[in-house]
Amino acid sequence: MPPIDKLFKTYQNGIISVVLILFCLSATVFAVFPAISKIQEMVGEVRDLSEQTSLLQKKLDTLNALDEDELRLKLTNALSAVPSERSFPTLFETVEGVAAQTGVVVIQMSITGGATLATPSSSKISAADKKLGTRTIPFTVTVNGSLSAVEQFIASVPTVRRLLRTRVFSITFPKDLRPLTVSMDMDAFYEPLPTNLGTAKTVLPTLSEAEEAVIVRLSNMPLASQGSGSLPPPLIGKAKENPFAP
């Protein structure tokens, strides 16, 4: 009998035990430890998924609690105050409407600053507008009227829902009796709608108290334009049948 066979036969039990121990050790190193590490990873994944699901559920609950019609109405009001396009017709109508309400006569009105006819999103925002935080259409308007009418006109301009601001104005008091002539440099505000609304994972914003106050203020502002009742509804989620339609 060769010596190796003899040795194996003699110490068979011990050798098998050693082999088993080595197998267990290698199984621990190459299988148990990686499996524990993998489980740790998976537990982390469960934690992340739990947090994500919880946040998404909260977002869904918030969305379910919102009234779409009410939101739509608020957005329509906000869009009538600051439209998504230049909307020259509503601008002229608003100025004319305020003039009619206050008793002044618009004798001249012109758009200044070389307003581009490109789509609002493609037009570059000026440094002044960037500082202001919104795009503007500068225009000049000259009106005639009594001092009280002019005073009312100037006072009413920032209170109508198509938001306007008076930048510069000058009143000349003629020697003879009135009417007065007022020349005003004004701005109308507009801002294109955001094109990126985010993904489902995007955190849903909440309206702050200040923003709610602005919404209430806007809804309380009168519309001075004649065609205000036919303002287009917001187009979010709906495609225009005719993209070239106004």
Added chain:
Amino acid sequence: MPDTQINLIQKAAGGLHQFSRLEEPLRRASLWFLGVLFVAGLAIGITFTVVRSQIQQFEQTRARVVREINAQSVKEGILLSLKERTGIAGKALEAAKPWGKLFSVLSSLASEDAFNSISVDESGRVSTALELSSIDDTVTLITNTMNLAYDRQLRMPQMLSFAFREDGRIQISLSFFPIL
């Protein structure tokens, strides 16, 4: 008779003999190792299955919630647009100064007839030219201006020009920043 001895006792085998003494502890140890490995494997298997099923459950829930959120994307879009639009409207409202209040300040300065012109520049400075009939009116105008400044209805009042005409009338121009 020759002196012959037969030794039936097994010869000591040195190191190998030591090994034979370790066989029993090794056998026990190997059984322990196997047992521990089996228990660990079982525990790992059960934990893996449980955690995997939890992951699947969360993934299914997440997918359902995402689907439901996507179904309300119009509402979400309106809310996002409303927030953005409200912020812009807030800035526009801040930028629009209530110039109507200026007239109450002007009426506190002098009577309507005294004013020749009023102008407001980009910085919000109001410049006004007035024609007054007497020195007393001028003193009243200056006093009124100072009082309005003390009352914090205007700031930085300045007299830009003053002219006393042959016919006794006085031309004066002032500038100030109204606090609206």
